[in-house]
Amino acid sequence: MMKNPMVTTIFFLSSILLLSGCGGSTSTTSVVVEIGNAAQKNAELDNARFETRYSMDSEAEPFDQSSEGVFVKTAESDYDWYQKTSFEGANTTEIAQIGGKQYQKISVPGQAETQWVEVSSTGFALQELLRSLFESEVVEAEIAESQVEDKGSSKEYKLTMSDAYADRIKARNVKEFQQNIDELKQNNEEALVIEEMETRLQEIEETNFQDVTITYEINEEDFLTAVHYESTVVPPDGESNTLITSFSLTEYNLSDTEDLLPQIAE
Template sequence: MGDQYTETSEGTFIKLADGTYNWYEKNFFNDEQSVEMTQLDGKEYVKVNNGENSESPWGESETLQTSLSDVLRSLFGINLVEADIDEVSVHTETDKTRYTITTTTNYPERIKSETLQALQKRLEALKQENTQKEFIQGMEAQIQLIEETQYLDNILTYEIDKEGFLTDFTYKATVSQKNGAYFNFITSTSITEYNLNDTSHLLPSIDD
């Protein structure tokens, strides 16, 4: 509706000795509401804050709603192939190298299709679980909005630090909606810490 909308996530993932992961993620919606999720030793927990001191306690999910692959895919799963690339520029600084990629129109259409397939699958699962009607309607509206949206002028930027780690990723696009409105869509991810010796402070404590 012409207003700026911001969604921010922060979190961590920790690889355990047996090769599995524990992880934590907190999502902020326009700085008014937040949803926290964590997966500890194969169990997933959720906590919701609706603002105005309305915060739920941690509750265990009956089924795992989010797999680690879903979380990591949002960070690294760009799924970009050579045919998607229209132009590449490289800028090198003392402590990092920045790669800026302009994509062809095929890339956003393919990603849009894959996103819609995943959302439809999730929607069917929620219906089977008898999820609240309002939540179902919200997801259906989200799916319809994506179906009617075109993503134009797609630019991806990667920053690699001097140690060879991917530390920043940004995706920018001009978005065209069915009603003819245009706006900017930007998603950005930064990895602020990695390979820490002490990770005890990164995961929440869940009371039994």
């Protein structure tokens, strides 16, 4: 089923990035296990508020995008969710997936308020949108260095990744992006859209990532509450930039969920 192009772009940015320990007693093996267990434990959450941020330090084309959202579990591994994304303080895009249907609303400053519109994509799972909070992709052999800091109510794990990690994630994203293009072709999407996606794929293939660090935060209840990626992006033109991507849970297991999701009239 075709995925919404806006969501696909957001997902790609979040997926592209996705240590001997301080104190002497925390091994790299135990760090990987603790992070993996915390990510799996997030599947136990009944609901949560979350935030994401993507920013690129580029003189030619700076980029800053933030979002806030919520999710509510409806069944095992199934969720209703909502996300509002702001693009550098200008346009906002709201996406909701409720009752197996996906909706979108785009607001432009100075224009009349728009209504929710059902879109063709209904297969974009919360676990894809927030993959880093539900699935650990850390492989011990790809960790160059690790640091663990006890902050009282939480632990912070800062991992410096090897080039092998960046290469593996890039290869995965190239494959997934190609699959998305194939789906667009199967759904007879407009040629202009496909051509734009193929141009983007070529950019992905020619872009490299260096000096990747990932910081995880696990709270005292053993939930993975934040993941922060930082890396140096080397695009085809050779001008390096800093890319920062973060995902965090701000509240969870709220007792009152009545007003968490938007009310969308059929």
